[in-house]
């Protein structure tokens with residue numbers, strides 16, 4: 001049987017790189033060389049200079065390509081390096097249609113950097129396909145999706161957007177950071193470029209910054225590779241190894257954390273201090289049906305809204321288990337405050353249009369015992385002063 005005959009869960013452990021061909025080592029060797037000797041004047045080997053490729057990075061790139069069902073994977077120094085490099089496929093005068101609640105760093109790249117190079121943009125609510133259709137211009141070259149979106153977990157109908165993109169001859173990019181190929185495989189749904197902050201679930205331990213891009217079309221793969229090599233924001237070999245190690249437990253981590261996320265979302269929804277819960281695994285989430293159709297789970301990130309910033313402050317001080325930090329997708333639960341963290345780059349009025357109010361908290365659920373997490377949130381919420389509890 002070839003690796004493709006196994007489920008993703010098994011492929012994560014038993015893939016083309018499970019043992020080193022020359023030594024049998026059960027871990028991908030970290031090859032530090034920056035340059036490679038060519039054994040004959042006429043016959044150059046597979047590698048020449050490490051910006052262009054190294055065996056360690058190749059192991060990661062081939063692994064993510066296989067997991068996403070693509071033909072080519074590319075590893076970058078960060079998620080933003082992967083995303084920014086993909087945008088280099090665009091030229092002056094092109095237009096990109098972007099999901100309204102896009103990651104804060106991507107928002108900054110599009111509004112402050114691409115605009116200086118004559119690349120235009122329009123933000124639309126991508127949970128609404130009519131808005132997507134109406135946002136298309138004659139020079140639209142890319143539709144940029146993020147689903148579930150950050151931090152309000154809006155669900156975009158991926159196949160619906162792909163269909164619109166095909167009718168208008170533009171490419172689709174999708175940031176798959178929140179779900180990973182363990183739960184959602186956008187290339188199978190027709191997306192052209194899948195992007196990742198591998199800093200999050202793929203590596204999973206809050207110890208490496210990294211980004212990945214994956215494509216199915218070989219020509220697009222060649223173009224992106226050329227941009228990776230030209231721009232040069234490649235991932236170092238130690239970091240490639242850390243991502244490869246994290247990947248082995250991706251499925252078990254995500255399954256466990258997603259299960260706990262559903263339990264916590266259900267609990268939070270019932271608590272009187274919580275005004276609103278955003279989690280696509282709840283039946284009353286407006287995108288729940290689409291989520292079930294296009295992904296095999298709702299993921300481990302949820303958001304919830306308290307009355308105001310004062311309530312947020314009390315809760316953050318009152319919980320013991322989660323770290324209070326930027327980032328997500330790790331073994332430890334991470335509580336973050338989008339208004340001052342991931343979306344600090346976004347003006348307040350833009351934030352509020354997107355539901356990112358001063359009372360909104362995002363929780364990335366880790367692999368701790370679910371009952372312990374629930375007890376921790378319960379005691380912190382129960383202690384909120386009556387004035388900070390939703391009166392309605």
Ligand SMILES: *Cc1c(COP(=O)(O)O)cnc(C)c1O
Nearest residue numbers: 078079080103175177197199210
């Ligand atoms: C973190 C994140 C990014 C940026 O990735 P970095 O690795 O921090 O550069 C992009 N998109 C999403 C959804 C993210 O969560």
